Amino acid sequence: MVRKSLLKCTGFLLTAVLTASMLTACGSNTESGSKTATDNGTTASNDTDNGETQEINVMIWDRGSSAPGTSNEENEMTKWIQEQVLEACNVKVNFVAVPRSGSDDKLNVMMAGGNAPDIVFSYNQSIFSNFASNGGLADLTDAYAKYGTDIQTNIGNIQYMGVVDNKQYAIMKRRGQQVPRHVSYIRKDWLDALGLSIPKTKEELFTVLEAFKEKNPGNVSDVVPWAMGGSTDTEKFYLSFVGSYVAELSEEDAYVYAENYKVFADGAIDGLKKLNELYNKGLITQDFATDTTTDIFKQDVSAGNAGFILADATEIFDLIPTLQSSVDGAEFVPLNCFDTPEGEYINPTEPLYGMYVMVPKTSESKADACVKYLNWLSDATNAENVMYTPEHTLDSAGVPVSMLQDELNE
Incomplete structure (x- = not known):
C-alpha cells in the first residue's frame, strides 16, 4: 500500500519543495496541453511535445529517519511520485539523498566537482547568489515561461527572488504560511x-x-x-x-x-x-x-x-x-509585551519565500524536464497528496487530515 512506511519518509518529503505552500487549485492550461484528473487523484498534463522520456536526478535530504527496510531514495512515496511524474510529464525521476546536516557544504562540493544532481536546493541566499553570479546555474527563464504555469499561478509573486540579471536561475519555494518566528x-x-x-x-x-x-x-x-x-x-x-x-x-x-x-x-x-x-x-x-x-x-x-x-x-x-x-x-x-519606542509590537517573521531550487549549469539540457517536475509538484492536488499521502481523508471543512502513525505503518 502507498501508506506503508510513509511516516518516516520525512527526509523525502522535503524533496517536494513547492508542495506545502499551494493554497489554490490549479486548473490552468499549459502550452503542452490541458490537464485532466487521473483515477489516482493526481493531476496529469497531456503533453504532446515530450518525445523521448527524459531522466532527471533530484536532490533530497536524508535526516536519518527512513523506516526499516526502506531508504530515502526508495520507499512507497518515492515510487508513487515516480509513477505519477512519468505518466503526467514523461519524466523519469531518480532521487539522490544528501545528509541534512552539512547539506550546503556537500552541495558546494558536488557543484565544484560537476557531479551535482539535476535539481539541487538550499535556503542560503549567499550560496544561490554565488552560483548564479559565477555561471554555475542553468538559465530557467524559457523553461519556466513554457512549463511553469502552475508555479506562476500559485507562487509567481515570489519568483523574482530567483532572478539575477533578468534571468530566472532559481524556482523559489513559498512557505506554507507566514508566521512569527x-x-x-x-x-x-x-x-x-x-x-x-x-x-x-x-x-x-x-x-x-x-x-x-x-x-x-x-x-x-x-x-x-x-x-x-x-x-x-x-x-x-x-x-x-x-x-x-x-x-x-x-x-x-x-x-x-x-x-x-x-x-x-x-x-x-x-x-x-x-x-x-x-x-x-x-x-x-x-x-x-x-x-x-x-x-x-x-x-x-x-x-x-x-x-x-x-x-x-x-x-x-x-x-x-x-x-x-x-x-x-x-x-x-x-x-505581546515587547513594546517599541513607538508603542508598537514587532515580531521577526519568516519571509514568504524560502528555499532556492536550482538546476546546475551541467544539467542545462534538462532544464525543461526539471521545470516540468517542479510544476507537477506545485499543482494543488499533487501537493496535497505528497504532503498527506494519496490515501488521506478530508475533514468536514474540506481540510486534509494527517494520518495517524498506526495508519501509516499498516
Whole structure:
C-alpha cells in the first residue's frame, strides 16, 4: 500500500519543495496541453511535445529517519511520485539523498566537482547568489515561461527572488504560511494565582518577573521567572526583546539590520544592558550560557519551573504535554509585551519565500524536464497528496487530515 512506511519518509518529503505552500487549485492550461484528473487523484498534463522520456536526478535530504527496510531514495512515496511524474510529464525521476546536516557544504562540493544532481536546493541566499553570479546555474527563464504555469499561478509573486540579471536561475519555494518566528509565552495560572494581568509592555513584564521570583506562585523548588537557553545557532531567545529597544528604522536600515544583525542597530545596546540587569537580579536562567543544547531550558519548562519564555513559535507545543501531565492546571498563553519606542509590537517573521531550487549549469539540457517536475509538484492536488499521502481523508471543512502513525505503518 502507498501508506506503508510513509511516516518516516520525512527526509523525502522535503524533496517536494513547492508542495506545502499551494493554497489554490490549479486548473490552468499549459502550452503542452490541458490537464485532466487521473483515477489516482493526481493531476496529469497531456503533453504532446515530450518525445523521448527524459531522466532527471533530484536532490533530497536524508535526516536519518527512513523506516526499516526502506531508504530515502526508495520507499512507497518515492515510487508513487515516480509513477505519477512519468505518466503526467514523461519524466523519469531518480532521487539522490544528501545528509541534512552539512547539506550546503556537500552541495558546494558536488557543484565544484560537476557531479551535482539535476535539481539541487538550499535556503542560503549567499550560496544561490554565488552560483548564479559565477555561471554555475542553468538559465530557467524559457523553461519556466513554457512549463511553469502552475508555479506562476500559485507562487509567481515570489519568483523574482530567483532572478539575477533578468534571468530566472532559481524556482523559489513559498512557505506554507507566514508566521512569527519567535513568540513569548507566560504561565497564565501563575498570573491568576497572583491576581495579575497578562503584561502588555516590557515594564509590566519586569514587574511580573519580580513577582514570580519573590512569591513563587507555582510553589516549585527552583523557580525560573524567565527561562532561557544558550544555543548559539539561533537568536530566538533574545532577538524580539533586544529589537524592541530599536526605534523604527528606515527602509535601508531595516535591510541592513535585518534579523540577528538588529543587535547592532542604535538602541539595541539598551536591550542588552537590560537583559544583563535581569540576569543579575536572578530573573533569567543563571546557567543559560552553558545550556547550548537547551536541555536545561526544556527541563525547566516541562517541569513547571518556568514562568515566562521567548522561543520558536511552536517549540512549546512539544513541552506542554509533559508539563500538563505533571502540573495540574499549568497553562502557557502567548502574549505581546515587547513594546517599541513607538508603542508598537514587532515580531521577526519568516519571509514568504524560502528555499532556492536550482538546476546546475551541467544539467542545462534538462532544464525543461526539471521545470516540468517542479510544476507537477506545485499543482494543488499533487501537493496535497505528497504532503498527506494519496490515501488521506478530508475533514468536514474540506481540510486534509494527517494520518495517524498506526495508519501509516499498516
